[in-house]
Structure formats: C-alpha cells, structure tokens
Amino acid sequence: MMAPRRMPELLCPAGTMEALKTALHFGADAVYGAMKRFGLRAFAGNFDEAQLREAVALCHARGKKFYLTMNVFPFDDQMDDFVDAARTAAQIGVDAAIVADLGAIVTLRREVPQLPIHVSTQASTVNAAAVNHYRELGCQRVILARETSLERIGKLIQSTPGMEIETFVHGASCMAYSGRCLLSAALNGRSGNQGECSQPCRWQYAVMEQKRPGEYLPVSEDENGTYIFSAKDLNLMPLLPDLASAGVASLKIEGRMKTEYYVATVTGAYRRALSLLAEGEDAFRAALPSLMAELNCASHRDSDTGFLLGAPQNPGGAEGFHQDREFIARVMEDTSTGKSAALMLKNRFYAGDELELMTSSGIVPVKAVPFLREKTGETLDTLGIAGEIIRMDLPCAVKEGDLVRGQVRNHRR
Secondary structure (H helix, E strand, C coil), X not given: CCCCCCXXXXXXXXXXXXXXXXXXXXXXXEEEECECCCCCCCCCCCECHHHHHHHHHHHXXXXXXXXXXXXXXXXXXXXXXXXXXXXXXXXXCCCEEXXXXXXXXXXXXXXXXXXCEEECHHHCCCCHHHHHHHHHCCCCEEECCCCCCHHHHHHHHHHCCCCEEEXXXXXXXXXXXXXXXXXXXXXXCCCHHHCCCCCHHHCCCCEECCCCCCCEECCCCXXXXXXXXXXXXXXXXXXHHHHHHHCCCEEEECCCCCCHHHHHHHHHHHHHHHHHHHHCHHHHHHHHHHHHHHHCCCCECCEECCCCCCCCCCCCCCCCCECCCEEEEEECCCECCCCEEEEEECCCEECCXXXXXXXXXXXXXXXXXXXXXXXXXXXXXXXXXXXXXXXXXXXXXXXXXXXXEECCCCCCC
C-alpha cells in the first residue's frame, strides 16, 4: 500500500443551522448546504439569504469552508433565477457551488466567474476524460459517481493531476445511477431531480397477477416486507486508508435530512478516524472496531461498501432503522468542572442512567443525577418534555454544542 498523501478534507452535511454548528463542533473541515431553492434536498431546513450569510461567517471564523449545493437540473425558465442565486452566493462568500447540470456549469462560469464550481455526483462522472473536460470549463473539483470502484478512483486521480476528487464515504444511497431517479416523479409528482424525492425506493412492494386482482405475492420472503429497490447505506470507514492513499481530496458524509445527533455521531467518528490515520495506519486499525461501534450509535440502516470493492450487496431495508444510543440533551453553554450544566432536553432519561457526553475530543461516560427543571425550580429524577432547559451536575467541563446521549427508549434499537 502506498503511503498516505495529505489527509483528505472531511465534508459534512448541514441541512439546518443546528446541524452546521454541530458539524463544525465535532470536527468537520467543511460543510455543504443549500439555499431555499436549487438544491436536491428541498425538504431539508436549508438557508435563506440571511441564514446563509450567518452560516458562511460561522465557517470562515473557524477556518472552515461552506459549499453551496445548487445541483438541481434547471429548465430554461429557471436559469435566470438560478444565476441570480449564484451571484448572491458568490457575494456572500461561499467557497464553491456544487452544480450538476452541464448547461448550468457553462452559464455560471460565464455569468459568475468568481464563483468556484464543484461538479456534483449527480453529473455521474466516472472517467478521466469527463474530469479533464470539467477542468477545461474552469471547475475545481469533481464529486465522483458512487458507482466508481476504488481501483478506478486511484487510476482516475493519477490521470487528472491537480484536479480535486471528492467521494462519498457514508450515508444513504440511491438505487438509481448517481441518484438520477424518476420513481418519485412518476408515482407522486415529486421529482428527485428537483430536490423533492419522496424515497419510493424505501416503500414495500409486492407482485400482483393480472387475473388475480387484490392478491399480492411477495417477491421474496421477509416478515417485514419486500424492499426490492432499496439500496443499503454506505459505510467506507474501514477503507479510509485506501481512499487517502489513492489521493482523494475530500470525503463526503451524506445526511442533509438527518438530525444534529446523527451529524455529531458520524462527524466525530470520522474526525477521530482521520486523526488516528494521520498518526499511522496501525493506530487507525487498532481503533477501527470502536469507530465502527460508534457509527452504530446513530440511526442507520444496514450498510455495505457500495461499489467501492465491486457490486454492492443485495437490496436491504426491510429491517428498517436502528441505533444503539439515543439523543438525550444538548449542552447550551460552556461550564467548568464541578458546575451545573445547562442542558436542552431532547428525550426522557432518569437519574441513575448511565449516559455519555459527546465532546469534540471524544466520548465521556457520565452518570445521571437528580437535576433542576429551570422553568419551575423543581428538582426531578426524570422529565420527558423536549425543549425544556434543565441543570444537572456533570463531573467534567463541557462546551456549548456538546451532546448527551443514553440508552434507547424512544427509537428502535
């Protein structure tokens, strides 16, 4: 194995301002998010113009980057608004726009030349000729199609020196080629290529014979149903050394529709993994079992390595989502050791529970004790009202943005 080049950028999802702050707190080098239009996650929180200014300012104040997803496929009657939005983004100072459509790329290079362009995975780029063409158009980075194998990624990078190559490493995967799917548009009029996908690939399906209406036959046996289109989640944690050695510039985590707890868990795990890998591959390999266990603490579906090592596994999804830990509370302010910490409650817990404090430097075990309900001044052993502020003594210093998690009571394990 070749010695790793410089460590790749860790690029994390920011579907909301809370998720953005969480990603930065837990070690993202860069985040990606959308404005209210022109991104392929129309039902994420996304950012209006004022929020985008705040988001970019937060990133730049920490020496981090903000990439704006503008990866819809705009029709002619949308292009003027698309360009206007890009001009606004450039003025605000986003570090790049992520664009999929070839016409949109050409138009933005002409009309907003100061705005760096990253070619979206939706462009389905799988070969060096395409990457070099995008370079000629003035693009800085290409996010490869998820169908590209590790061997092909390495050879492609060698054939495109100086061009940044990004690849997804974690999160949900689409059953269609690079997400170019028409199921949602055909079944309920919500186009995935316009950011409105309703994920019909996750629905249950059966077969009905024409002369036997109403008799639904399972495609395969499973007590939970049949999910013949549903791809497994992607998890490339074990292959980080190979991706770094191949020269991948940026490792991307999917999840702009996911919670801040998901973002914290996955970002923290990959940040620690890359830090260990920078020390040496032996350190990374020794910690790999615990890193994989950490990823299981957030809500996830069964995973595989996608196309990186060959064909992905059979469709999955009938087993649904599961997680090993539950989001309990968010720390609202910095507090020194021995002081009562202000926590915004997310899920019920009980005094005596074994909890875990999620910090930017790792996971710290803590035991829950009776706490003060700030609203009423009561001392309680439990409370189940999300959004309430409580104060609880913790044995260590905490920082605003740290999270508390515990045993799963409200979600499927």
